[in-house]
Amino acid sequence: MNFTLLDGTIINNNTQPYFIAELNTSHFGDVELAKEMILKAKEIGVDCVKFQSWTPETLYSQTYYLENPIAKRFVKKYSLNNEQLKELAVFCSDNGIGFASTPYSEQEVDFLLHECNPKFIKVASMELNNLQFLEYIGKTGAPIVLSTGMGSEEEIVRAVNTIRNTGNENICILHCVSIYPAPDELVNLNYISRLKSLFPEQAIGYSDHTEDDIAPLASVALGACLIERHFTLDNKKIGMDNQMSTEADEFEKIVSKCKNLKTVLGEAKREVTPEEFEQRANMRRSIVATQEIKEGQMITKDLICAKRPGTGLSVDKFTSVVGKKVNKDIQKDCVIFESDIV
Numbered sequence: 001m002n003f004t005l006l007d008g009t010i011i012n013n014n015t016q017p018y019f020i021a022e023l024n025t026s027h028f029g030d031v032e033l034a035k036e037m038i039l040k041a042k043e044i045g046v047d048c049v050k051f052q053s054w055t056p057e058t059l060y061s062q063t064y065y066l067e068n069p070i071a072k073r074f075v076k077k078y079s080l081n082n083e084q085l086k087e088l089a090v091f092c093s094d095n096g097i098g099f100a101s102t103p104y105s106e107q108e109v110d111f112l113l114h115e116c117n118p119k120f121i122k123v124a125s126m127e128l129n130n131l132q133f134l135e136y137i138g139k140t141g142a143p144i145v146l147s148t149g150m151g152s153e154e155e156i157v158r159a160v161n162t163i164r165n166t167g168n169e170n171i172c173i174l175h176c177v178s179i180y181p182a183p184d185e186l187v188n189l190n191y192i193s194r195l196k197s198l199f200p201e202q203a204i205g206y207s208d209h210t211e212d213d214i215a216p217l218a219s220v221a222l223g224a225c226l227i228e229r230h231f232t233l234d235n236k237k238i239g240m241d242n243q244m245s246t247e248a249d250e251f252e253k254i255v256s257k258c259k260n261l262k263t264v265l266g267e268a269k270r271e272v273t274p275e276e277f278e279q280r281a282n283m284r285r286s287i288v289a290t291q292e293i294k295e296g297q298m299i300t301k302d303l304i305c306a307k308r309p310g311t312g313l314s315v316d317k318f319t320s321v322v323g324k325k326v327n328k329d330i331q332k333d334c335v336i337f338e339s340d341i342v
Contacts, residue, residue, distance in 0.1 A: 003203035003226070005098070005119040005143055005173040011172065011203055011225050014267075016203075017258050019232035020100065020145075021046045021251065025078040025240040034080075035091055037233055044252035045259075048098030048119055048259065050228070051088065053108040056078055078240065084109055090117035100145075101181045106136050113148055125149030125178050125207075126230070128159045138166030146171055147207045149178030153198075161200060166203055172226050175206035181244040187215050192222040211244060213254045221265065227258060284310030284334045287318060293330040298323060304336070312337050 003011045011018045021041040027034035034051075041049050056065075056075045065072045080088070085101060092099035098119040103109045112118050120143035127133055128151040137144060144163060148156045156173070163171055175192045187210060195204045205226030206219035216227050232245035246254070285306040293303055299321050306315040312335035313321065325342040 001201060001203055004170055006096075006117070007119060009119070013225055015225060016262050017141060017220050017224065017260075018048070018226045019046045019255050020048045020050050020098075020226065020228040022050050022245075023231055024052055025247070026232040026237075026242045026244075026245050026257070027051075027080075028239060028242075029078045029080065029240060031080070031084050031087060033233075036086055037231065038088070038092055038097060039095060040233060040248050041231060041251075042095055042097040044248055045255040046097065046251070047230070048100055049092060049231075050114065050122055051080060051085060051099075051101040051155055053080075053101045053103040053112060055081075058105040058108060074240070080183030082115070083112075086115050089118070093117065103137075106133070109137055111141065113140060119143070120145050122171075123147065125151065125176055128155050131159070131162050134159055134162045135166055138163035138168040141168055141170075141274060143170045144168065144172070145174060145205070146175045147174045147178075147228075148195075149176035149207065153194075155233070156195075157198065160202070169201065172209040173203050174202040174205045174226070174228065175224070176210060180209050180241055181211045182209040182215075182309060183211075184210065184214065189218050189222055192219060192224055196223055209244065211246075213250075216254050216258055217261055218272075220261050229254070245267060253272070280310050282309055284308070284316040286310055287315060287321060288312070288335055289330045289332055292332050293326050295329050296325055298325050299341075307333075307335075309335070311335065 001012050022333060023034065023037055027037060029079055031186055038049050056072050067321055089099045099116060100118045100120055102122040102124050103112055112121065121137055122145045125136060125147040125201055128148060158204050160171060160173060173195055175195055179186060192204055192206060203225050204223060206224040207228040208216050216229065219227065230241055230245035231251055232247060235243050235245050235247055285308055287304050288307045290303055290305050301322055320340060326340050327342050328340055328341060330336055
């Protein structure tokens with residue numbers, strides 16, 4: 001199970017969780033603020049920043065704008081045009097952090113792939129049943145991060161299969177609950193395990209809309225190898241999703257904790273470390289004489305017991321030494337060694 005980014009980076013269960021800072025509209029359409037956010041994201045250990053590639057024309061219909069006249073002004077204000085997106089993509093590259101964006105039209109997909117060098121194409125939850133669009137993105141061969149918010153299991157399976165049928169298997173599927181913010185009782189992180197069983201060949205991640213660190217930490221413990229979370233420099237500003245976005249200090253703690261947790265989790269195999277082997281000498285028991293044993297005397301059960309340290313004859317040899325003789329005098333309460341047995 002590998003998810004491979006366009007730059008060759010591999011993400012799987014053996015790698016540290018890959019962190020995406022979702023900037024969404026928290027840049028408020030200001031390119032300089034977006035650059036400041038990129039630099040801060042890089043500083044706190046984020047792997048990739050993600051934008052939204054939409055315009056008033058690609059996001060909503062005229063029907064919606066007629067019913068919500070003010071909406072078009074907000075969408076236009078908070079959107080980034082192609083020139084701005086490319087500028088930010090170059091800025092990310094120059095500063096050693098990944099760039100990605102969520103397109104809402106075929107033209108935006110093409111622009112991202114041909115002009116912006118993204119790490120992957122992010123597909124929003126709202127596109128889960130937009131099969132023609134999924135097929136179009138799949139045919140590009142680009143790595144796809146697919147969010148699954150608002151989708152039934154049937155819709156998730158159908159969406160993944162639609163992409164797979166294009167020959168594109170390079171998909172990371174994100175468990176997601178599309179509520180902003182998402183209350184803990186609705187997050188249902190155990191579904192990550194279900195996704196792993198449904199799609200054993202795909203990487204599984206988590207798109208987080210909660211406001212504390214419990215969910216991202218738990219998602220890593222359940223096997224999420226990619227975490228997306230909304231990021232802002234100031235969540236007190238009024239904006240579309242800005243108030244539920246995470247500020248830099250807290251985001252940095254979440255990244256650090258998740259990476260530490262991944263280290264603590266280790267692997268699903270039992271291996272005695274060299275450090276533990278060293279502890280055996282101190283903490284395990286050896287066979288010890290309960291009283292003085294004379295040279296040539298036969299060992300009986302009542303002549304031996306088990307005590308620390310573990311530097312002598314191992315206690316798991318207890319039964320096998322009964323009936324054997326010693327080749328030297330053994331003092332009471334002293335460890336018996338392999339070399340002391342005939």
